[in-house]
Amino acid sequence: MVGVAILGAMVLFFLAFFEAIYVYFGLAFSTIARKTHTPKAWYAWVPILNMVLLLNVAQKPVWWLLLFFVPFINIVILVLTWMGVAKARGRPDWWSLLILAPIANFILPGILAWSD
Helix, strand or coil, X not given: CHHHHHHHHHHHHXXXXXXXXXXXXXXXXXXXXXHCCCCCHXXXXXXXXXXXXXXXXXXXXXXXXXXXXXXXXXXXXXXXXXXXXXXXXXXXXXXXXHHHCCCHHHHHHHHHHHCC
């Protein structure tokens, strides 16, 4: 009985943790869209559509969304998309390489969203 309670507590913790990450990225993406005057900032809250939003911010074709599902090519497309997002926010292109680094890939969207 105690094991079930511990398991339930762990599940609740992980759900809360992943929900917090989802909210962070949703807020960051919608803020980036508003600051770049990209329409439909609410796309940031819908899976898959949030990548369409980033492609629109980066001024890349929407059909690139299909390339996100191709192994290895998706890494190149991800960097090119974030390169366009960084450029749209007035930041250096090389910042997009940070999206490949653990921990930095969580920090980069926040910096692009909430820095001046």
